[in-house]
Amino acid sequence: MSSPARSRSDTRPALTEVVAYRLSARSGAAGSAPRSKLGRGAVPGVLVLLALLPFAGIRIPGVLPSAVPVLNSIGMLEVLALCFVFGSVALGYDVLFGYTGLLSFAQVLYFAIGVYVTDIAVTVWHWPFLAAVGLALASAFAVAMLLGAIALRVRGIAFTMVTLAFAQAGYYLINDNPHNLTSGQTGLVMATSRLPAILVGVDHTRELYWLALAYLAFAYLVVWVATESVTGRVWQAIRENEQRVSVIGLHPAPFKLAAFVLGSMVAAGGGVVYLLVIGTAAPDAVASATLSVSLIAMVVLGGLGTRWGAVLGAFVYVYLQQYLVKLAQEPSFAQLPVVARDALSQPQFLLGLIFILFVLFLPGGLAGLGVRMAIRRHRRSEANAA
Amino acid sequence: MAGTSSNQAAEAGAVDALEALGVDGLSLSIAGSRILDGVSFTVPKGGVTALIGRNGAGKTTTLRSIIGLEHATGSIRITGVEVAGWPTYRRIRLGIGYVPEDRDVFGHLTVRENLQLAEVGPNPRYDQVYEIFPELAQRSLQLAGTLSGGQQQMLAIARVLLTERALLLIDEPSKGLSPRFVGELVEALEKVRGGATVILVEQNIHVVKRLAGQLVILDQGRVAHTGPVEDLDDPELVRRLLGVSTGS
Amino acid sequence: MSTFTAIVISGIALGAIYFLVASGLSLIYGLMDILNFAHGAFLTIGAYAGLELSLHLANGGGPIGFLAVLLVAAVAGAAVAAAAEVLLIRPLYERPVSQILITIGLDLVVVGLLLGVFGSDSRQIVVPIWLTRATHVGSLSIPNGDFAGLAAGAVVYAGLGLFLKYTRFGLVIRAGAENREMVQALGIDVSKAFTFVFGLGGAAAGVAGLLYAVVFSGSLVGPTQGDQLLIFAFIVVVIGGLGSIRGSAIAGIVVGLVQVVSQYYLGSKSGWAEAGDISVVILLALVLSLRPGGLAGAKQR
Structure with a gap:
């Protein structure tokens, strides 16, 4: 008999049921075997290889974006350090967009806070470096709590528009150069006198490279713990169906704010590392809507809602961006037809095109492609076994 | 494209002129749970077939799948034409009129605009519609959102009567209406049907007995029983498949 | 006092141009639930197309010439927008987030292409002299460009209202904004309305892109101008209430006024x-x- 009381309780599954459902849906879609095959060892293994890379003086002509085609050249290490920085920021963003389904443009604002507050505190106010970092992270936290609370008052598309507006206000503010703090469009070069010597100068590119790698590993760990926790499950449930989360008696708002603040903090930390690697803060490079769009492109290229996908997407994006700039300077480039030359001289054009093709034909991104291939391999081996 | 499909229509129509609708192996899963699990039945031309079953048996989903609002797998033939993969509007244009469960009239449009929107074929029969539902004529400039539930139901039905439709899919027309209104509604439905085939999803067993000739009973996403409406007189069948006693 | 009045008129003119952009965004959102980031690209394409024509007209071609320039901007915006809907949005009807993402990608591609072909420097639209002059009303001196912006905003507002109220397409669009599924279930091919709405929004965006350049940017057009304007149009759409044309009109004027007055x-x-x-x-x-x-x-969703 289906009494009304029972049917009502049927629509209110316990949180554990939602979690179990998510888990089963996921393993059902991706298959359990490919997951275990990619394995626990892969991430630490890649980290160790990357940590050893500065000792690898291997010459690889043609595909490296650096001026000298050697794997551990200074230019190459800088590009890779940049990849690590944006890899970590993209990871933080994946918590927001990939896991919780919040399409935000504000990530760049917190990245810019990490860059600019540290830079201003060190360069203009002559603070010690660690105190400056502390101030940057504290400001990012405060701003994220405040703006997150306002922006999350609206849902879906309105939320996206509002975050875009806030990020843009930050960009204008930096351009305004209030009290001569930011130097506006000129950009603010960081004073190096108060920094630890080991993090200053071209000679220490290797140390900066390791710092960036360490930050990426740290961000990965944080995001991994967060997304695998019960909170992480609720994030995914919100992404799938926010209403359903409310129905089972959970308030989505604090969970969404948590994702927003976590993503923001990861971005702010990334901003600090970026400042150390690049040594200067410029609004177009660290605070523009273009950078927001790049972040979105990174996580989509990599695969939404997958941690290593976000990192991989950032790598591919930053690498391509640098590589395409270099390609446009090659002598052979001048021999291309004018139309092709015009279009290809802008990395933005090609990256946009790649982005569109991914959205149309590979919505799972590179990670989805990997899983798809793994499933195919798995099926084939099963068929062989049978 | 269009040429081919109309040829198919002509051909298939010749083969099976008596079938208004056929579904075969209709299956659909949403978020991991199986809503439809191989639903198969055919509906002959003319007459009223009631599609009944408990809450959650898959009745509404079956109707929505037939017109392509849900993407179920399996075969769907409308007047003999295989329509799997067709967009909704093309299926409808084969001559379907759909009256959804929650009426879904356009609340921000006037009654008149709601009807105008439904003019998809030539020669809209406003006279006939207004004759059956005189109230709609009086209220033609009123916003549909301000109508009562019963009036909205009439508008939802009037919408599909405006142009000739061979197959009417009507989802729980009596839902939420007062008994007096249900009576009026049944009379109206009897009056308007004309030669059209009707598939009626209905919880009210009295309405089913009054209107329908054939039964298709769904249970847990499958067809559990088909037969004449008189089968509803079997209390055992009714208790087993509908979960209610005939007395109530 | 007269300065203040002139500033207010300038603010309303800016608001009228915001409305041109926001109305398209609002229509598209209302019917399709898509936040269209490529709208900025439509603005810029319209402005560049108008610019190309204006270069071939002696002295901007007078009022008729300028109307032709506006028309070309509208047609270019509409054509690109409608093509984008058919080629990029349509394959993604079942994937709403992807639809938004693809408009972001389209914007990247268009801006990248314009940067590659024309460079990052702004280019000058040739406009009739009278458009750069001012009209004196008593002690007031009002730039003629402000009138052009106001007129365009008023024409589009009235035209859109009539179109939505009295045409079948307008009826389908209004109904679709309320319940897209039911429109299809009545046998109406709603994807035609999608393409149409994109085209309409693109046309208004093209006009807005050109007028903004002429009235507020010294007749200069740059590849990223559309995106800058788009951000304010988004704000207008949110303040006005998503999907509401009248809300967009009011919010456009409010935003334009706040911006111009506080800036001054x-x-x-x-x-x-x-x-x-x-x-x-x-x-x-x-x-x-x-x-x-x-x-x-x-x-609100």
Whole structure:
């Protein structure tokens, strides 16, 4: 008999049921075997290889974006350090967009806070470096709590528009150069006198490279713990169906704010590392809507809602961006037809095109492609076994 | 494209002129749970077939799948034409009129605009519609959102009567209406049907007995029983498949 | 006092141009639930197309010539927008997030292409002399460009209202904004309305892109101008209430006024150069705190 009381309780599954459902849906879609095959060892293994890379003086002509085609050249290490920085920021963003389904443009604002507050505190106010970092992270936290609370008052598309507006206000503010703090469009070069010597100068590119790698590993760990926790499950449930989360008696708002603040903090930390690697803060490079769009492109290229996908997407994006700039300077480039030359001289054009093709034909991104291939391999081996 | 499909229509129509609708192996899963699990039945031309079953048996989903609002797998033939993969509007244009469960009239449009929107074929029969539902004529400039539930139901039905439709899919027309209104509604439905085939999803067993000739009973996403409406007189069948006693 | 009046008129003219952009965004959102980031690209393409024609007209070609320039901007915006809907949006009807993402990608591609072909420097539109002059009304001196902006806003507002109320397409669009599924279930091919709405929004965007350049940017057009304008149009759409044309019109004027007035009185101070832009964001935060559904408080998802 289906009494009304029972049917009502049927629509209110316990949180554990939602979690179990998510888990089963996921393993059902991706298959359990490919997951275990990619394995626990892969991430630490890649980290160790990357940590050893500065000792690898291997010459690889043609595909490296650096001026000298050697794997551990200074230019190459800088590009890779940049990849690590944006890899970590993209990871933080994946918590927001990939896991919780919040399409935000504000990530760049917190990245810019990490860059600019540290830079201003060190360069203009002559603070010690660690105190400056502390101030940057504290400001990012405060701003994220405040703006997150306002922006999350609206849902879906309105939320996206509002975050875009806030990020843009930050960009204008930096351009305004209030009290001569930011130097506006000129950009603010960081004073190096108060920094630890080991993090200053071209000679220490290797140390900066390791710092960036360490930050990426740290961000990965944080995001991994967060997304695998019960909170992480609720994030995914919100992404799938926010209403359903409310129905089972959970308030989505604090969970969404948590994702927003976590993503923001990861971005702010990334901003600090970026400042150390690049040594200067410029609004177009660290605070523009273009950078927001790049972040979105990174996580989509990599695969939404997958941690290593976000990192991989950032790598591919930053690498391509640098590589395409270099390609446009090659002598052979001048021999291309004018139309092709015009279009290809802008990395933005090609990256946009790649982005569109991914959205149309590979919505799972590179990670989805990997899983798809793994499933195919798995099926084939099963068929062989049978 | 269009040429081919109309040829198919002509051909298939010749083969099976008596079938208004056929579904075969209709299956659909949403978020991991199986809503439809191989639903198969055919509906002959003319007459009223009631599609009944408990809450959650898959009745509404079956109707929505037939017109392509849900993407179920399996075969769907409308007047003999295989329509799997067709967009909704093309299926409808084969001559379907759909009256959804929650009426879904356009609340921000006037009654008149709601009807105008439904003019998809030539020669809209406003006279006939207004004759059956005189109230709609009086209220033609009123916003549909301000109508009562019963009036909205009439508008939802009037919408599909405006142009000739061979197959009417009507989802729980009596839902939420007062008994007096249900009576009026049944009379109206009897009056308007004309030669059209009707598939009626209905919880009210009295309405089913009054209107329908054939039964298709769904249970847990499958067809559990088909037969004449008189089968509803079997209390055992009714208790087993509908979960209610005939007395109530 | 007369300065203030002139500033107010300028603010309303800016608001009228915001409305041109926001109306298309609002229509597209209302019917399709898509936040169209490529709208900025439509603006820029319209402006560049108008610019190309204006270069071939002696002295901007007078009023008729300028109308032709506007028409070309509208047609270019409409054509690209409709093509984008058919080629990029349509394959993704079942994937709403991907639809938004693809408009972001399209914007990247178009801006990248314009940067590659024309470079990052702004280019000059040739306009009739009268458009750069001012009309004196008593002690007031009002730039003729302001009138052009106001007229375009008024024409589009009235035209859109009539179109939505009295045409079948308008009826389908209004019904579709309410319940897209039911429109299809009545046998109507709603994807035609999607393409149409994109084209209509693209046309208004093209006109807006050109007028903004002429009236507020010294007749200069650059590849990223559309995207800058788009951000304010987004703010207008949110403040006005998503999907509401009337809300967009009111919010457009409010935003234009706030921006121009605060810019005039604060923007000259050191470190406040972008006071106008920042005031608009503060206005947005205020409206959202008080009325999350926007001024019109229509549908909110």
